[in-house]
Amino acid sequence: MPFKAVIKKAPSKKPLAKKAEPAPVPEPEPAPAEAPPAEAAPAEVAPVEAAPAAEAAPAPDAAPPAESAAAPAPPPAKEAPAEAEAAAAPAAEEVAAPAPAEPEKPADVPEAPSVEEASVAPPAASEPEAPAKAEVPTSEPLNVSVEDVNDTTLTIRWRPPEKIGSGLDGYTVEYCKDQTTDWIVANPEPTPANRLVIKNLTTSDLLHVRVISVNPGGPSPPGLLAEPVIVREVVDRPKIHLPRILRTRYVKKVGEKINLVIPFSGKPKPVVSWSKDGQALDAKTVNIRNTDKDSILFIRQADRVHSGQYEMCVKVDSFEDKATITLQIVELPGPPTSVKLVDTWGFNAALEWTPPQDSGNTEITGYTVQKADKKTGDWFTVLEHYHRLNGTVSDLVMGNTYSFRVFSENKVGRSEEAAVTKTTAQIQKIGVKYEPVDYKERDFTEAPKFTTPLSDRAATVGYSTKLLCAVRGYPKPKVEWMKNSMIIGEDPKFRMINHQGICTLEIRKPSSFDGGVYTCRAKNLLGEAAVACKLEVKQVINPAAEKK
Structure with a gap:
């Protein structure tokens, strides 16, 4: 049974060994790990009968053990009996047995396919599938x-x-x-x-x-x-010395004269040029006069067409300096486009208006609202420097009818004309009727009565004196003066004054004969009253004269 197993095992590995034959084919620099399979190739050329046993020795996954598999090759092929073949098979199994136990060999085996893949990969990568992008130059600096x-x-x-x-x-x-x-x-x-x-x-x-x-x-x-x-040295580069007043917006009214002097420096003499809003200046409307040190922009009579940005340029060779002047010509604005009476209630009227079409080339700063009574037609200002486009006029008189007008304002002043409402506001009477109180007229008639009587006086010869008293009564009483019960007539020595009830009698430089009783009498339709006093005129005695 063991020999049968060997005989069956050996043929099954023979095709595996033949598959390893292409391993030595790659010529370019084989790796050292692939060298043993190249030496194992002669082992496959051994005698025909010994080849199955020798090929069965190495494990199917291990190529390097071909040297150990070549050791049992010496027995003669072809003449060896069947027993020798059987003996060689166990020997090959013993030699090949340790091969599968080596742990590092399976790691070396994948390197052979990697070399084959590497040899095949370059042709695949070298085939261009898409054309290379063309390089594009830049635009000009x-x-x-x-x-x-x-x-x-x-x-x-x-x-x-x-x-x-x-x-x-x-x-x-x-x-x-x-x-x-x-x-x-x-x-x-x-x-x-x-x-x-x-x-x-x-x-x-x-x-x-x-x-x-x-x-x-x-x-x-x-x-x-x-x-x-x-190529030369520039002694002094051009420079514009713009005045401070021209560094911001320069505002003038329509009709005014404009004379702007802008100094500059540079050596050699700079070339001066002017432009307005990017265009050349019109010599008919703006005059330019240049000197070695400054440039003068002159406008005899300003108009709104002269508004814009003026650019001055001074140039020496390739060096230049520029300055920009913003000129604004303004005038009075036009009236509001329209004004409308929106509502009327109580003693109030609501108005709305629209901005003017012509702002005078400057912003609108406010509005002036006026009212006029239909009876008198006189206009009175109720809102001034008002910034909104609607407003309410209050404190209107009940029963009167009013018209309204609105002026527009800018930094120059108030518009010459105004927008007037087409309708009038009538302040209705609420229904309260005024009835004045009936007062009884007071009767001020009164008989003369002296509130301040005359008082006795002493005077000195040659020194003027006055007699005073106060009287009241209505109608105004008639006042008379008497001396010793005799009415004083038009004597220049006496002066009689009656002012708002104060009665005065002036005696000018009295003598000793002017002494006596003086009476003041007041009479009117209701009666009369009188007061009296005694006046004593004394003579001054000189003691030295008496001794003589």
Whole structure:
């Protein structure tokens, strides 16, 4: 039974061993792990009868044990009896038995297929399925300009191209003299910077400059300098000294005169140019006068068409300086487009209006609302500097009818005309009737009555004196003065005054004969009253005269 098992086992492994024959076929540099199978090939050429036993020795997964399998090969093939074959089979089994126990061998076996796959893989990868993308150059560099220039060097600046394409390796700067086509490369190696200094130039040369960007797709179209540059030292670069008042919006009224003086500096003498809103100035409307140190913008009579942005440019060779002046010509606004009476209630009226079509070339700052009574037609301001487009007029008089008008305002002033409501507001009477209180008229008639009587007085000869009293009564009483019961007439020595019930009698420089009793009497239709006093006139006595 064991021999039968060996005989059956050996033929079954023979085809496996033959499958290993292609292993030595790959010629290019076989790995050291694949060398043993190459030496095991002669073992398969052993005698025909011994081959089944020898091939059965190694495990189907282990190629290197071919050397140990070659050990039982010496017995002669063909003449060996069947017993020898049977003996060789157990020997081969004993030799081959340890092979499956090696743990590292199965790890080496997958390397052989990997070499075959590696030998087959390159042809598959080398077959191109899609065409390679074509490299695209960049667009031209932008805004090529002069940064600095002197008698031997020229500094150029530029901006990156708008389209990069297949990347960007750097820039190449080239220049040539005017009226020639020999372009000279300033930098042999492309520079990644956006600035380059061209050195060792000849003074007074007029140069054209261009910048080319480079990438795997090749050079780009050139970015050219707008104007040729003269290689020379600029003594004083141009500079505009804009006055502070012109740094913001400059506002003038329609009809006013405009005279703007803008100083500048530069050497040699700069070239001055002006433009308005990007267009050349019209010499018929704006006058420009230039000197060595300043430029004058003169407008004899300003109009709204003169509003806009004026740009002044001073230039010396490739250097320039610019300044912008914003000029605004304003005037009175137009009236509101319309005004409407929305509602009337109680003593109030609600109005709405729309902004004017003409704002006077400036913003509207407010509105003025006025009312007028239909009876008088006089206009009175009720809202001033009002910012909203609707408002309420209050404190209207009951029973009156009112019209309303609205003016618009800006920084120049109030509009000359106003928008007037087409309808009127009538303030209805609520129904309250006013009945005045009936007061009895008071009777102020009264007989004369002295509230302040006369008082006795003493006077000195030669010194004027006055007598005073107060009387009341209605109708106004008539006042008379008497001396010793005799009415004083038109004597110039006496002066009589009656003012708002105060009665005064002035005696001018009285003598000793002027003393006596003085009476004041007041009379009207209801009666009369009188008061009296005594006046004593004293003589001054000189003591020295009496002694003599």
